[in-house]
Amino acid sequence: MFLKKNDRETITDIGEFGLIERIKKIAGRPNAGVVLGIGDDAAVIDVGTNRYLLVTTDILTEKIHFNLDYFSYYQLGWRSMAANLSDIAAMAGSPENAFVSVAIPKTTEITSIEELYRGMKDLADLYQVTIIGGDTTSSTSDLFLCITITGSVEKTHVTARSGAKINDTIYVTGSLGGSCAGMKLLNQIKSPEPAENSALKKKHLNPQPRIEEAQYLRQNISLHAMIDVSDGLASEINHICSSSAVGATILENTIPLADGTKEVAAALGEKPLSYALNGGEDYELIFTAGGEEVKAIKPEFEKKFGIPLTKIGYIVEAEKGVSLTLKNGKEAGLKPTSWDHFPEG
Amino acid sequence: MFLKKNDRETITDIGEFGLIERIKKIAGRPNAGVVLGIGDDAAVIDVGTNRYLLVTTDILTEKIHFNLDYFSYYQLGWRSMAANLSDIAAMAGSPENAFVSVAIPKTTEITSIEELYRGMKDLADLYQVTIIGGDTTSSTSDLFLCITITGSVEKTHVTARSGAKINDTIYVTGSLGGSCAGMKLLNQIKSPEPAENSALKKKHLNPQPRIEEAQYLRQNISLHAMIDVSDGLASEINHICSSSAVGATILENTIPLADGTKEVAAALGEKPLSYALNGGEDYELIFTAGGEEVKAIKPEFEKKFGIPLTKIGYIVEAEKGVSLTLKNGKEAGLKPTSWDHFPEG
Numbered sequence: 132m133f134l135k136k137n138d139r140e141t142i143t144d145i146g147e148f149g150l151i152e153r154i155k156k157i158a159g160r161p162n163a164g165v166v167l168g169i170g171d172d173a174a175v176i177d178v179g180t181n182r183y184l185l186v187t188t189d190i191l192t193e194k195i196h197f198n199l200d201y202f203s204y205y206q207l208g209w210r211s212m213a214a215n216l217s218d219i220a221a222m223a224g225s226p227e228n229a230f231v232s233v234a235i236p237k238t239t240e241i242t243s244i245e246e247l248y249r250g251m252k253d254l255a256d257l258y259q260v261t262i263i264g265g266d267t268t269s270s271t272s273d274l275f276l277c278i279t280i281t282g283s284v285e286k287t288h289v290t291a292r293s294g295a296k297i298n299d300t301i302y303v304t305g306s307l308g309g310s311c312a313g314m315k316l317l318n319q320i321k322s323p324e325p326a327e328n329s330a331l332k333k334k335h336l337n338p339q340p341r342i343e344e345a346q347y348l349r350q351n352i353s354l355h356a357m358i359d360v361s362d363g364l365a366s367e368i369n370h371i372c373s374s375s376a377v378g379a380t381i382l383e384n385t386i387p388l389a390d391g392t393k394e395v396a397a398a399l400g401e402k403p404l405s406y407a408l409n410g411g412e413d414y415e416l417i418f419t420a421g422g423e424e425v426k427a428i429k430p431e432f433e434k435k436f437g438i439p440l441t442k443i444g445y446i447v448e449a450e451k452g453v454s455l456t457l458k459n460g461k462e463a464g465l466k467p468t469s470w471d472h473f474p475e476g
Numbered sequence: 477m478f479l480k481k482n483d484r485e486t487i488t489d490i491g492e493f494g495l496i497e498r499i500k501k502i503a504g505r506p507n508a509g510v511v512l513g514i515g516d517d518a519a520v521i522d523v524g525t526n527r528y529l530l531v532t533t534d535i536l537t538e539k540i541h542f543n544l545d546y547f548s549y550y551q552l553g554w555r556s557m558a559a560n561l562s563d564i565a566a567m568a569g570s571p572e573n574a575f576v577s578v579a580i581p582k583t584t585e586i587t588s589i590e591e592l593y594r595g596m597k598d599l600a601d602l603y604q605v606t607i608i609g610g611d612t613t614s615s616t617s618d619l620f621l622c623i624t625i626t627g628s629v630e631k632t633h634v635t636a637r638s639g640a641k642i643n644d645t646i647y648v649t650g651s652l653g654g655s656c657a658g659m660k661l662l663n664q665i666k667s668p669e670p671a672e673n674s675a676l677k678k679k680h681l682n683p684q685p686r687i688e689e690a691q692y693l694r695q696n697i698s699l700h701a702m703i704d705v706s707d708g709l710a711s712e713i714n715h716i717c718s719s720s721a722v723g724a725t726i727l728e729n730t731i732p733l734a735d736g737t738k739e740v741a742a743a744l745g746e747k748p749l750s751y752a753l754n755g756g757e758d759y760e761l762i763f764t765a766g767g768e769e770v771k772a773i774k775p776e777f778e779k780k781f782g783i784p785l786t787k788i789g790y791i792v793e794a795e796k797g798v799s800l801t802l803k804n805g806k807e808a809g810l811k812p813t814s815w816d817h818f819p820e821g
Contacts, residue, residue, distance in 0.1 A: 143583075144586070154576075154589075154607075157593045157594055158597065158606065159606070164572070168608035169610070174575070174608045176626070178527075178529065188611055188622070189611050192579050192613050193616070195579075195616065230533045232535035237488050238486055238488075239487055240486055241495070244498075248503070261503065261504070263519045264518070264531060267535075268536075268537050270618075275535070
C-alpha cells in the first residue's frame, strides 16, 4: 500500500498562506464587535468609543527570522518591535502598548535579555509606546519572541487592505530591497565596506516603522487600501488585490530600489528586482489612493519625512490579474512568491 | 584571572520572577491610560468607556509546558486556551477575542495543527471568545505557542492582586494538586486505571478556567484580591501578599486536595501537599474577601458550579510574613517556590 501525499500533508506542503486559510475556516465568524479579523495587518475591534482598538501580534524565531551571528540583542529587540509597529502603521493607527513574550535558552546571559528589552524600549519610546505585559519562559533550543501591540485609530480613518478601487494609483514610501541586500551583506561579513553597505545593513538591523508617515497620509489624503512591506512587494500587492477583489499593474522601472541594492545583487549574481519583490522586511508602506490627491501632497511629504513617495502602478479590473510591466514593455504575472516562513527542505 | 559568577549570570541563576523584575525596570512607567501593567494576571487599560480593556498573553513551550507524548494536539489547544482564559478570570473579567501565534516544526502534519486550533476553538466557544488574529511561522526544533486574549471588565469591578486587606479571609475554588498528580500519572502511563486517575489526568489535559465562577463572585461579593493558580498555591499567595503589602496564614488541614492526589503521591513516595503548593496549573481561583460575605454565598456557589469554595486561611500584617500552619499546629514559612520555567541543570 502506498501513502498518498495528502495523507501526511505537512506545513511545508501548503505554506504559510495555505495554513492561514485553514485556520480561518476553523476560527469561524468573529464576534459582533470585530470589524476586521484574521487577514489584515491588525485586528480592528469596536470597543464603543470613537476610536477602534487595533491589535497585532508577531512571532519571531531564531534562525528563521533572525540570526544572532550578526544581530546584537539590542538590534533584535529594535527590529522585532519595528515589525509590530509597522503593522499598526499599515492600519494608519497610533500604537499604544506592547506585550512581549520570550522563550529563552537556559544558558542565555541576563545582560543579553536586558539588551533585547532595551532595544524594544528605545524604539517604542519614539512613539510613546510602553511595554506593559508579556510572559517569559525557557526554551529547549532557540530564542523565540512574540510581541503583541495594541493601538487605536479614529473610526473614520481605518485603512484596511480591502479598499483598493479600480484606477487607484499605487504608491510606496521610501525604497525597497534594502533590507534583503543588507541581510546578504551581513551573511558575507565583508569589511571594510563602503558607506552604502552600512546603510543597507542598518535597513536590515534597525528598520524604521512608518508610523508618522501613515498618520500624515491618513490626515491629508483619502487612503483606500494600505499594507506594510513585511514579505515583499509581490506578496503585499497580491494581498491588497485579493482583499479588494481587484487587479494591479506594477511598473518595473518605477520601483524605488534602496541605494546600493543593485551593486550587492550584481556582486552576488542575483537580480535586484527580486530583492524588492520577494525580499521583504523593508517595513515601507504600500497604499492605493486617487493619483491627483497624492501628487498634491508628495512634495510636502518628501520634505517632511526625507524619504521618497513613489508611484509604482495602478489598480485595474480583477480579470486583468496582478502583473508587472517589465522595462522592455512586456507583461509578466506577479505571483505572491514571498519569503516563506515554511521553506521546503 | 577568574570570572566572578555575576559576570556571566544566566536566566537560570535569577529565575523567572527575578527576570520579570529586571524587565519591569527597563520597561519603566506605563502610559497614562494603563491602570495595571506588568505584574498582574492581565494588563488593565482605560479606553474611555465604562469598561476597562484587559490584555493577557502566555507563551508555551514544548517539553517545558507540555509534552506531546501524552498531549493530543486537541488537548494542547484546549489547555493553552484555558491558561489564558484563566488569567482573564483572575481579573473577574469577560474574555472576548484571542490571538494565536504558533511556531511549528516543519515536519508537523497539517491535521495536527488543525486539531490544535479546534481544541482552542472548542473551549473558546464556551465563553463566546473568537480567534481573530495571530501569526504562524516554522520552528527549527520544538512547538511554541503564544496566545493573547483581550477582554473587558466593568471599571467598578476590576480585581487585582493588590487589594488584599488585613483580616480578609482567603478562599480557593475547586481543589488543588490535581493537575500535578495527573501529570505524574501521565508520565507513568499506567493502564488500566481507576476512574479517579482518569479524572486527574483530565485535570492536567483539559482544565476548566473559572470564568463564570469569577463573574458570579464579582457580582455577589466584594472581591478584594484575586489570582489564578498557574504556578501553585505557595507562589500565588506570595504574589497577592507582595502586591498588597500584607502577610498571610494558610492552614494546611483546610487545603482542598483533588480526589486521588493523596494516592498518587503515596505511590510515588511524594507529599500531596507539595502538589497543591508547588504543582501549579490547577487554574483555580484564590481570592480574599470578608469572611461573612463569602459564607453567605458559599452554598449557592457550590450548588451552581458543582465545586467547593474553601476557606484556606486569612490575611495578616506584613510583618508576620506568609506562613503555613501545619496539621501539628507548628508554623512554617511559605516561600514562592513554584514550578520554575527556568529550572537549573
